[in-house]
Amino acid sequence: MAEQAPQKPKSWFRELVESILPALVIVLVVNVFLAQATRVEGQSMEPNLHTNERVIIEKLSYRFHDPQRGDIVVLKPPHRTRIPLIKRVIGLPGDWVEIRDGAVYVNGEKLDEQYLDQVTLGTMPPRQVPEESIFVMGDNRRASNDSRAFGTVPFDDIIGKAWFRYWPLDKVGLVTHL
Numbered sequence: 001m002a003e004q005a006p007q008k009p010k011s012w013f014r015e016l017v018e019s020i021l022p023a024l025v026i027v028l029v030v031n032v033f034l035a036q037a038t039r040v041e042g043q044s045m046e047p048n049l050h051t052n053e054r055v056i057i058e059k060l061s062y063r064f065h066d067p068q069r070g071d072i073v074v075l076k077p078p079h080r081t082r083i084p085l086i087k088r089v090i091g092l093p094g095d096w097v098e099i100r101d102g103a104v105y106v107n108g109e110k111l112d113e114q115y116l117d118q119v120t121l122g123t124m125p126p127r128q129v130p131e132e133s134i135f136v137m138g139d140n141r142r143a144s145n146d147s148r149a150f151g152t153v154p155f156d157d158i159i160g161k162a163w164f165r166y167w168p169l170d171k172v173g174l175v176t177h178l
Contacts, residue, residue, distance in 0.1 A: 035060075035160070037054060037056055037166075038055055038056075038074060039053070040052065040055065041086075044143055045087070045139050047139065047140070048072075049139075053171065055086075055163070057163060058160055059161075062158060062161065070088065071161055072161065073087060073134075073161055074159045075136065075159060076157040078150040084159055087138055088136060088137055088139060089135075090137050091127075093133060095128070095135070096127070097126065099148070102121065103120055118141060118142065121141065132156075133152040133155065134152060135147040135153075163175055
């Protein structure tokens with residue numbers, strides 16, 4: 001029998017690259033195309049989401065269907081800030097959104113907003129939501145920078161749908177059930 005040559009041990013650098021590089025590629029693909037973690041900033045979604053809570057945004061479903069009324073979405077900020085916004089979808093393409101008598105009306109019908117703990121103050125004459133856009137509002141209507149101020153949001157500015165709250169631990173669960 002022929003003697004086999006002793007195998008050279010792999011260098012620590014090569015082992016590191018072979019282990020870490022695939023993991024980094026997987027994390028990058030997941031973060032860009034499937035999901036990402038984010039932190040809630042501000043009071044605009046209270047009483048349902050609070051500052052410093054952590055949520056996972058899923059990015060895949062809106063590639064197959066448009067946002068639905070009531071979805072909680074994370075958006076690219078419309079002006080001057082780099083912090084993404086988290087808001088609730090109120091109006092869909094073609095809808096007429098109006099605020100009067102302490103409530104939001106969509107296409108002339110009062111919106112049933114059981115997730116709110118306050119009335120919606122002020123008035124807003126009917127505005128039509130353009131195609132490929134949504135009208136969004138925070139659940140804390142008194143402290144929300146939303147479509148009432150910056151207008152409708154193009155679909156292209158939606159980062160994803162808030163899907164799962166993972167912090168704090170006593171509030172872990174699906175965001176869609178708020």
